[in-house]
Amino acid sequence: MNKHYNFSLKARFTPVFRADEAASASSYWFIFQGEKLLTTVTENTSNSICTCSPEQLGLQPIFSQFLGRYGSTNCFVAEVGDNVTPAPSLRFKGLRSLFGTVEEDIFSLAGRAIQILHWNREHQFCGKCGTAMKIRTSELAKICPACGFVSFPRLSPAVIMSIIRKDHILLARAPRFPPGMYSTLAGFVEPGETLEEAVKREVREEVNVRIGNITYVASQPWPFPHSIMIGFSADYVDGEIEIDDDEIEDAQWFSLRNLPVLPSKITIARLLIDNFVLGSA
Template sequence: MIPEEYTVPFATDGLVYHQDTTPCTKEQWILIDGPAVVTDKDGTLLSDPSACRPILTTDPDRFMIGSDSRGAWYAVPISASLLLPDRYARTNLRAMYGVIPDDLLGIASRAVALSAFYRTHRFCGICGAETNRKEDEIATVCPACSHVFYPVINPVVIVCIRRDDEILLARSPRFVPAVYGIIAGFVEAGETLEQAVVREVAEEVGIAIDTIRYRCSQPWPFPHSLMIGFSASYAGRTIRIDPTEIEQAGWYSYDSLPSLPAAGSITRILIDQVVQEISRDTKS
């Protein structure tokens, strides 16, 4: 479904998880502090263990996130108080888009997401005992009650809505000033993805839609969402915004759109796809 010209930043492509590859393969490390990873000041990912070791004060508690032809990749969580030498910096994943190759960005994203998972699953939610990392898969296991916890992935639907040669754009109060996006929201328990799209659109801007079509998806490791992208057609009612979620929404002609999020997000991929389609339809 994804046209070939689109890559999907933050996706981990080609990394496999085999526990038995660990002892004999070359290691690659990614130093993690919350949503940030340690890079050179120029943004280059620091992944050579021999360069990482002098920075760390103790033997690191690392965990494998998968391997590829470059070796076994390990996430190495570091303390927020760890001082980095001048030539290194903590760099947020988002700032690394376009700076490092997409495949490395995908690996760094997975390291950040899984480190958030292990950090928040140190204790069993059922009996309170301290959990262990499971050896044979990416999960934690409780030694007292045997419950197994898997990484949480939150599905979020996002939709680009078309009305003739216009697109519905909206601004959340949380957005960067003057930048517009499209409607998105978390899928609720018991919903299909399509039902979630219809509900979010009705709640946030009050309009009806139809012709809901899946387009593409994007892992969004801030901290653990999966964005599921759709397009849809306008099917009635006037815009009525929910002021707690949206501060402004309207229909914009495809050839005079306001400021949009930078490349790298599924918002931009979906808008660009729909704009291309309107452009094609308008010319034919």
């Protein structure tokens, strides 16, 4: 039986859009330089997120925004320029590298923060008339003061699926993967498709096998840069593997005894594979 994984935050997150509504409680500041997040340097392998504003740290932000409250803690995102050098006790680190060294909820909140940052970078001007956009205070959106066009943060839905044939799972590798690593198939949903149709199409395009019994498992926000991964399991029906050379370089059936190098536990891909392992053990 499938185990459903939960990527939701343990505490409630309340989106708030006006900085003057920030409670006088503690705060998390997700301060980015490019794609890297500012953390404190510690003697062990753990990392801590800043609880002070950029100005309090002697840094001049080029953008900042109140995101909302995680429980009773205010959450802000800010960006500083490439020429900014933090104090020796602080360091900018790639977001992916922080998995496992910060609390899971903090990692998820950082992912939320960087998606808002990407949206701000990419929507400075109106796509209809070119006027500089203004942030709305009633919702997470930007509005053009000239023509009234409203822009919301973009999400790109993608399906990701484990394909099971009795005691084997179909895994593939892309050229960009680390040596020896295989993962589940995945792809973006196209306009007009249901999620199930996207699963069937991606499997057909990438490995040319037919599947059935498509079952939803879990979803995961994936802020690299703005996806939502929707995970499914499916049963193999028929067909021989024929890979799409433009997408992947190899695909194979793996048993529990000969699994290859697997994706990090940060990913829903790994959790789909873990479902197979639990079901086959």
